[in-house]
Amino acid sequence: MNNLTIVATCTFGLEKVLKREVTDLGYEIDKVEDGKVYFKGNKKDVMNANLHLRTAGRVLIFITTFDAYSFDDLFDNVESYPWEDIFEKNAGFNATKISSVKSKLFSKRDIQKIVKKAIVERLKRKYKLNKLSESGSYYELIVNIKKDKVSIFINTSGKGLHKRGYRENALKAPLKETLASGIILLSGYRGDRPFSDVMCGSGTIVIEAAMKAKNIAPGLNRGFAFEKWKEYSSKDFELLKEEARAEIKPAEVRLLGNDIDYRAIKLANENARKAGVEDAVAFQKMDMKEFRSRKKNGLMIVNPPYAERIGNEAEVIQLYKDFGKMYENLEDWKLFVLCAHPMFQKYFGEKADRNRKLFNGNMLCYLYQYYPKRK
Structure with missing residues (x-):
């Protein structure tokens, strides 16, 4: 081989x-x-x-x-x-x-x-x-x-690579770690600017961004099928892992995650500890409507609820409206929203600068991308 x-x-x-x-x-x-x-x-x-x-x-x-x-x-x-x-x-x-x-x-x-x-x-x-x-x-x-x-x-992997080893427990309808990382990479985030997810759930997006910021290899805390094959050297793999650990660096900024559900915040903190990024993140129980930041040039990535997976339609529509009003106060922040709701832009109150088709499991979603408006 x-x-x-x-x-x-x-x-x-x-x-x-x-x-x-x-x-x-x-x-x-x-x-x-x-x-x-x-x-x-x-x-x-x-x-x-x-x-x-x-x-x-x-x-x-x-x-x-x-x-x-x-x-x-x-x-x-x-x-x-x-x-x-x-x-x-x-x-x-x-x-x-x-x-x-x-x-x-x-x-x-x-x-x-x-x-x-x-x-x-x-x-x-x-x-x-x-x-x-x-x-x-x-x-x-x-x-x-x-x-x-x-x-x-x-x-060669065994179980799917989205199973990093840090998220044993999650709320319903969690976002896969691999998709969260894909959105982070599409955003161009490098760990050098303010970051927030105001509907963070069990923290997947924030944790994946923090792992990227700290240069933590996503497979460090899990096993693989090939490790049980005789033709694969455990010594060689351990050397690769040692090299990966040596490349881990401190985060330049603290990444923020908020959610209205206390259980979600508790899970997010547990997951961050297991992922080795507890020093790079801060999770807080807070209503999305209350989020404010004086920091400039930030990035917000959010996977909000949509009625097909969570909640009912009326609650989801009001949530999108409140989300749009909150984002109006973040004039120089970039925003990426992964959502399957066909009318998200209407209720959010603003058409995205760009959008991209992605699949969350078998569900077609759009990644709506909003960029700061030039004054």
């Missing part, structure tokens, strides 16, 4: 942000598809990408691609691949994530069974075994089929 095609996945709409992240890590981009960024690397690069990418959902290894119009095609192509070059004779494996779009093969259960059977038959023949023990390292396969084109990947 030293000449690899590595694939970093992301939510739709963040491909350019992820591409920039991968480039900043020093890798040359092979190609970009919907929700995927491809680049070349080795085992150490797989570890490095998992450790440092803020907007990636998972880091995969691309294995093979082929056309399949029938289950016989699927079996034959999978069985013909040299899986013995990847899996030891006692390796465990399964196709755990299957997707099929506009293809003749669409039964996820059948696809999973056939991929598994084809690999088992190949390994039994190559290793001259009657049965595979599958007692060794475990590998999770991802199979994507689009317009009858099958692509197979190995998941």
Whole structure:
């Protein structure tokens, strides 16, 4: 696994942000598809990408691609691949994530069974075994089929990379950490200006911005699937983590988070402590309408409630109106708002200078971007 095609996945709409992240890590981009960024690397690069990418959902290894119009095609192509070059004779494996779009093969259960059977038959023949023990390292396969084109990947991350290890508890409808980081990177925030989220919930946006400001690698406090694979060196990974810890720096400013719910503030403080940014943030129970700041050139990023996920319509509309009035007092602050409500701009009272489509889970949202007005 030293000449690899590595694939970093992301939510739709963040491909350019992820591409920039991968480039900043020093890798040359092979190609970009919907929700995927491809680049070349080795085992150490797989570890490095998992450790440092803020907007990636998972880091995969691309294995093979082929056309399949029938289950016989699927079996034959999978069985013909040299899986013995990847899996030891006692390796465990399964196709755990299957997707099929506009293809003749669409039964996820059948696809999973056939991929598994084809690999088992190949390994039994190559290793001259009657049965595979599958007692060794475990590998999770991802199979994507689009317009009858099958692509197979190995998941090196394990659980999604949005699970940083600091947010065990959250309020309902939390924003994924990877999406929060994507918005922060889109805003251009570098930790050198005032920052606030006036509807912070359990603190995800503020904490992700503080981690960026302190240069804390997002994967420092979690485990990865590759750590259980024999071919990956724990010594090399520990060295990468030591290098990442050495790059952590103090925050230049204290980032602010407010919420009307005391439980949210309590959770936000707990999460900040676990993330290692308690020295860089301040969370306060406060109604959004009361927020004021004398500081200049600030940035506010907010994911306000919308009726589809939280609250009722009348409350949400009044909230947006109050939010717009509050923002009028922040003449030189930049504002980014992620919202799925189709009438947000109307009730907020101002049309955004720019907007961008993003997906929060499966929900289409818009990132409304407001810039200070020149006097």
